Amino acid sequence: MNQNFKKISIIGLGLIGTSILRAIIAKKSEHEDIVTYAYDINPKHRTTVLEMEIATFVCDNIHDAIKEADLVILSIPVGSMKTVASLISTSLKKGAVITDTGSTKNSVINDVSPYIPKNVFFIPSHPLAGTEYSGPKSGFSSLFENRYWLIISNKQTDQTKRLANFFVNLGSTVETVSAEYHDKIIAITSHLPHLIAYTIVGTASDLEADLKNDVIKFSASGFRDFTRIAASDPIMWRDVFLNNSEAVLEMLQRFNEDLSDLQKSIRKKDGDKLYSFFSRTRSIRRKIIEAGQD
Amino acid sequence: MNQNFKKISIIGLGLIGTSILRAIIAKKSEHEDIVTYAYDINPKHRTTVLEMEIATFVCDNIHDAIKEADLVILSIPVGSMKTVASLISTSLKKGAVITDTGSTKNSVINDVSPYIPKNVFFIPSHPLAGTEYSGPKSGFSSLFENRYWLIISNKQTDQTKRLANFFVNLGSTVETVSAEYHDKIIAITSHLPHLIAYTIVGTASDLEADLKNDVIKFSASGFRDFTRIAASDPIMWRDVFLNNSEAVLEMLQRFNEDLSDLQKSIRKKDGDKLYSFFSRTRSIRRKIIEAGQD
Numbered sequence: 001m002n003q004n005f006k007k008i009s010i011i012g013l014g015l016i017g018t019s020i021l022r023a024i025i026a027k028k029s030e031h032e033d034i035v036t037y038a039y040d041i042n043p044k045h046r047t048t049v050l051e052m053e054i055a056t057f058v059c060d061n062i063h064d065a066i067k068e069a070d071l072v073i074l075s076i077p078v079g080s081m082k083t084v085a086s087l088i089s090t091s092l093k094k095g096a097v098i099t100d101t102g103s104t105k106n107s108v109i110n111d112v113s114p115y116i117p118k119n120v121f122f123i124p125s126h127p128l129a130g131t132e133y134s135g136p137k138s139g140f141s142s143l144f145e146n147r148y149w150l151i152i153s154n155k156q157t158d159q160t161k162r163l164a165n166f167f168v169n170l171g172s173t174v175e176t177v178s179a180e181y182h183d184k185i186i187a188i189t190s191h192l193p194h195l196i197a198y199t200i201v202g203t204a205s206d207l208e209a210d211l212k213n214d215v216i217k218f219s220a221s222g223f224r225d226f227t228r229i230a231a232s233d234p235i236m237w238r239d240v241f242l243n244n245s246e247a248v249l250e251m252l253q254r255f256n257e258d259l260s261d262l263q264k265s266i267r268k269k270d271g272d273k274l275y276s277f278f279s280r281t282r283s284i285r286r287k288i289i290e291a292g293q294d
Numbered sequence: 295m296n297q298n299f300k301k302i303s304i305i306g307l308g309l310i311g312t313s314i315l316r317a318i319i320a321k322k323s324e325h326e327d328i329v330t331y332a333y334d335i336n337p338k339h340r341t342t343v344l345e346m347e348i349a350t351f352v353c354d355n356i357h358d359a360i361k362e363a364d365l366v367i368l369s370i371p372v373g374s375m376k377t378v379a380s381l382i383s384t385s386l387k388k389g390a391v392i393t394d395t396g397s398t399k400n401s402v403i404n405d406v407s408p409y410i411p412k413n414v415f416f417i418p419s420h421p422l423a424g425t426e427y428s429g430p431k432s433g434f435s436s437l438f439e440n441r442y443w444l445i446i447s448n449k450q451t452d453q454t455k456r457l458a459n460f461f462v463n464l465g466s467t468v469e470t471v472s473a474e475y476h477d478k479i480i481a482i483t484s485h486l487p488h489l490i491a492y493t494i495v496g497t498a499s500d501l502e503a504d505l506k507n508d509v510i511k512f513s514a515s516g517f518r519d520f521t522r523i524a525a526s527d528p529i530m531w532r533d534v535f536l537n538n539s540e541a542v543l544e545m546l547q548r549f550n551e552d553l554s555d556l557q558k559s560i561r562k563k564d565g566d567k568l569y570s571f572f573s574r575t576r577s578i579r580r581k582i583i584e585a586g587q588d
Binding site: 079128130132148150175181184185186188189190191192193194195196197198199200201202203204205206207211214215216217218219220222223224225226227228229230231232234235237238239241242245248249251252254255256258259262263265266267269271274275277278279280281282283284285286287288291 | 373422424426442444469475478479480482483484485486487488489490491492493494495496497498499500501505508509510511512513514516517518519520521522523524525526528529531532533535536539542543545546548549550552553556557559560561563565568569571572573574575576577578579580581582585
């Protein structure tokens with residue numbers, strides 16, 4: 001790892017925060033001095049991270065975790081961004097870079113920007129990486145390996161380059177996009193799939209008891225995949241849907257129209273239409289495999 | 295493998311058919327004499343299976359593949375069951391057991407039963423196993439390992455026991471259920487998830503070109519899982535939806551109601567309702583992991 005940032009603060013010690021801590025340790029070269037400060041509002045998470053020995057300092061108050069840092073990473077649910085930004089505003093060091101890892105970008109920019117002092121650089125970001133697990137014990141150092149880490153910026157500056165470099169050192173491929181574009185893309189690739197998965201698992205859990213037990217017992221591949229997605233952190237996802245509602249509702253409307261069409265084809269027993277629809281979707285999969293994102 | 299069935303006919307050389315052929319080879323004991331007959335309507339598939347050397351005989355006509363067999367397995371799309379059953383009706387050997395591996399059971403029973411001679415035992419079945427790949431090269435011998443193989447029967451007979459034993463020898467756990475119950479359970483665990491996955495991938499593929507390319511590029515975990523499901527064989531799935539339309543449409547209606555509820559919660563920014571919904575679905579996942587079906 002290069003000498004970009006020497007003092008790094010991680011606020012929020014869940015899957016993403018602890019994976020960053022672990023990746024920093026895994027990637028730094030032997031003689032490199034990097035100091036990490038870790039903080040979470042939940043004292044149990046702080047204790048866990050202390051015991052795992054993956055941060056130089058685990059701080060009991062957020063100001064101590066922030067004040068020395070060249071780089072501050074907010075890896076917290078997007079619904080908490082505003083509160084945390086207002087809390088740390090006066091503790092941020094002059095010249096520091098602050099980023100976040102939230103899954104909605106317009107909302108985070110609106111919530112955080114007003115609290116950023118003039119001599120601090122706020123550059124929102126979003127690693128397209130995760131699992132269905134949450135909490136400090138779910139992190140692992142290779143989480144960002146070969147995954148995109150999106151930086152939200154309208155221009156390349158020395159600071160965006162520094163940050164990009166840091167993410168590349170953690171194993172990621174960095175691309176720069178606008179907040180609006182990000183929120184649309186992620187609505188269809190991540191938010192809508194999660195909503196759908198939550199819905200279908202919810203539908204199953206409302207079935208009569210016998211049927212429900214056998215749904216669990218005989219969960220064939222399709223449903224099993226959905227339950228994995230629907231096991232993700234409920235606070236994180238509540239906040240996502242509250243904070244990217246516009247893009248999600250737009251994509252959901254399109255989805256509903258397509259689903260109604262298919263429903264009609266099933267009712268009318270229109271095999272040709274079903275076949276042509278199912279053939280078309282296969283090619284998307286092929287492109288994803290070609291893009292190396294599988 | 296025990297000496298249950300000595301001469302086994304596999305009609306349909308896709309993922310399931312070739313996996314059965316491979317599993318028979320992998321599981322049979324050294325001195326056991328089992329003869330397999332393989333047939334597919336597609337001559338290319340027959341050539342492929344011949345080249346892979348996974349069947350004792352690859353037959354160029356379906357009657358030759360059937361006439362000697364103690365056990366006939368129809369591993370073909372459910373929409374072809376009626377035609378194939380009518381074709382083989384007079385070639386079936388006295389005392390033979392015939393089963394199928396289709397994903398819809400009421401329809402298969404209606405389509406196949408009229409063509410089964412009195413001295414032949416038709417016992418429908420369904421292995422809850424598969425991948426998104428299709429064709430003769432996609433099969434592998436461990437596909438059925440630790441997966442349920444459902445037998446559709448209202449009573450235990452010597453013949454159902456023989457068949458169950460054969461499936462157990464291929465690595466499966468066997469359970470007996472009624473056709474009606476099967477079709478309901480599979481509608482929610484497999485058919486609806488596939489329909490939803492096909493829909494969302496279709497919705498994405500209708501996006502404007504730029505957005506669509508970046509959806510592929512940045513396909514985060516949720517969407518990527520859906521594209522895998524939506525890459526499954528379109529003929530098989532067309533037939534499934536045509537032949538289990540009643541149960542699928544019923545489950546789809548429940549799903550649509552639940553999705554409308556969540557949509558409303560997002561629009562109204564009702565965080566409590568979203569949170570409680572997302573928490574509930576997590577427990578289903580836990581039960582599936584406990585049930586060892588992950």
